[in-house]
Amino acid sequence: MQLRVVAIAVAAMTAVLLTGSPARADAYDHRDPAESGCWNSAQVVRTGTLARHQGHSAAGRIHLWWSPRCKTNWVEIRTDSKASGTIYLYTADRRRDVYDYKPGNNGRHWGNMLRADRVCAWGRVEVHWGFGRNIRTGSGGTAKACG
DSSP: OHHHHHHHHHHHHHHHHHHOOOOOOOTTTTOOHHHHTGGGGOEEEEEEEEEESSSSSEEEEEEEEEETTTTEEEEEEEEOTTOEEEEEEEETTSOEEEEEEOSOGGGEEEOOOEEOTTSEEEEEEEEEESOGGGOEEEEEEOOOEEO
């Protein structure tokens, strides 16, 4: 009986070693690019328009950033300073980051980073401003950037 338990334990350990260890979270995932210093080596790789849902005028711009030093992407938005909303960042390996922003900061907001070395990434933003019956909304996104 004891030999059987040892054999099962060895087989289980072998299966774990053969399949590899689970993917580790990157040290920069879900962190602020400004606080981490990753913004210092970054560039905009895709842009998009934030469109109003009622009316066709733009409500702002969306920028997908890439830091070659940190191997991360994040999304920045520039919109009305009274707007609030949500910034979404997606990667092709099915990870995402969601960041809710509040009015202020002169309408400039950014989400957190995700490691995206050799993985496609893209962003999407939802925006809301006004009150009561005068609430207005908008949304937009960026094309995929693959590194």
